[in-house]
Amino acid sequence: MRMAKMAAAVAEHGQDAFRKLFKFYKRRVPPPDFSDVIDFAKGLRNEKVFAAKLNLAAISERDARGAGLHPIKDWKAYGLEGYPGFIFISNPFLLGSQQHWVTQSLKVYPQKPNVCNLDIHMAPAETENIWERSAERIRNKSGGKSEAKTLLEKLRWVTLGYHYNWDTKTYSADRHTAFPADLARLSGHVAAACGFPGFRAEAGILNYYHTDSSLGIHVDESELDHSWPLLSFSFGQSAVFLLGGAKREDAPTAMFMHSGDVMVMSGASRLLYHAVPRIVSPPAGFPAPLGPPEEDTPEDSLVSKVPEEDWEVCTRYIEASRVNATVRQVLAPGQLFSAAANSRPAVALSGESYHQEETTGDENPKPKRRRSSSADS
Numbered sequence: 001m002r003m004a005k006m007a008a009a010v011a012e013h014g015q016d017a018f019r020k021l022f023k024f025y026k027r028r029v030p031p032p033d034f035s036d037v038i039d040f041a042k043g044l045r046n047e048k049v050f051a052a053k054l055n056l057a058a059i060s061e062r063d064a065r066g067a068g069l070h071p072i073k074d075w076k077a078y079g080l081e082g083y084p085g086f087i088f089i090s091n092p093f094l095l096g097s098q099q100h101w102v103t104q105s106l107k108v109y110p111q112k113p114n115v116c117n118l119d120i121h122m123a124p125a126e127t128e129n130i131w132e133r134s135a136e137r138i139r140n141k142s143g144g145k146s147e148a149k150t151l152l153e154k155l156r157w158v159t160l161g162y163h164y165n166w167d168t169k170t171y172s173a174d175r176h177t178a179f180p181a182d183l184a185r186l187s188g189h190v191a192a193a194c195g196f197p198g199f200r201a202e203a204g205i206l207n208y209y210h211t212d213s214s215l216g217i218h219v220d221e222s223e224l225d226h227s228w229p230l231l232s233f234s235f236g237q238s239a240v241f242l243l244g245g246a247k248r249e250d251a252p253t254a255m256f257m258h259s260g261d262v263m264v265m266s267g268a269s270r271l272l273y274h275a276v277p278r279i280v281s282p283p284a285g286f287p288a289p290l291g292p293p294e295e296d297t298p299e300d301s302l303v304s305k306v307p308e309e310d311w312e313v314c315t316r317y318i319e320a321s322r323v324n325a326t327v328r329q330v331l332a333p334g335q336l337f338s339a340a341a342n343s344r345p346a347v348a349l350s351g352e353s354y355h356q357e358e359t360t361g362d363e364n365p366k367p368k369r370r371r372s373s374s375a376d377s
């Protein structure tokens, strides 16, 4: 008994700072103390948080409105002491326009020819119309735990544009489909406001989280040109996000990401390790971020009113889930893929080493069930 305890203590001691904090925030019983988690929704109240300068002339108010965004001058953008190039924009979306992005993420982006985790173990015909096969059942769910999961609830990731190969950790010319035009436009606006005009949205990863999901420690380095930022858009439930250093074991800073929040990792922060140890409910009294859309949207707006019956399904879904979209430019302007870029060895299987789902609630959980990429588990 004594020996076992000591061994546990040594193992604990030998763990690096990032893994320790990841486990700390992932813990269910007892729940962790969240008081060190930076909340950008509280503005400059944290001494490490400062106001970030944006390029106010990067896009017109009309263009911003057309993408469902407030004018840039009204964005609350922050930097974080010690993380040059990191910009956190606290929900720049117009009231109601998040509805569009949530609906696209659940209804449209999972459609073929985009690629999702369900494709790995299911025939193409079965993973078509994920929304249609799931919507009615989600609408009628009573909330009982025993109800079988719909395909939409089994969705873990969707890739867009250059489809990320989870096995080889590469993008390639032969795995490419058109990147969604609306998300590309939104990304271009955000990148321009942050000092990166000319950003091209070439690859995207959508991650779908439930209350027990987490995303392991990683760095996004597969893009061939790292001088462009990595953009992140979050919707639905909140998350604890850990932003680490250039080395995997460097101690991270914890922050909340709420619905509508946009994060930009650029410059010296582009290649920092990061992870999502925990999904959390939005704070009480958090302003309803997903209300009805404002009326006077421009005619050519990307963001249109979501039909009520669709929104009903999305509401049910995001009551207990979070969707995050990361958008990346892969190539330098004019750059092409070389054969060498595609020949790295296989290291991860189907994204399963990143995407984890907890099955137990205690501090010493049973071996983790990897986030399933199969539809039949």
Ligand SMILES: O=C(O)CCC(=O)C(=O)O
Pocket (backbone or CB within 6 Å): 205, 207, 215, 220, 232, 234, 239, 241, 257, 274, 276, 324, 326
């Ligand atoms: O869900 C998030 O906030 C992070 C997602 C992420 O790191 C990724 O897709 O590479």
Ligand SMILES: [Fe+2]
Pocket (backbone or CB within 6 Å): 218, 219, 220, 274, 326
């Ligand atoms: Fe990432």
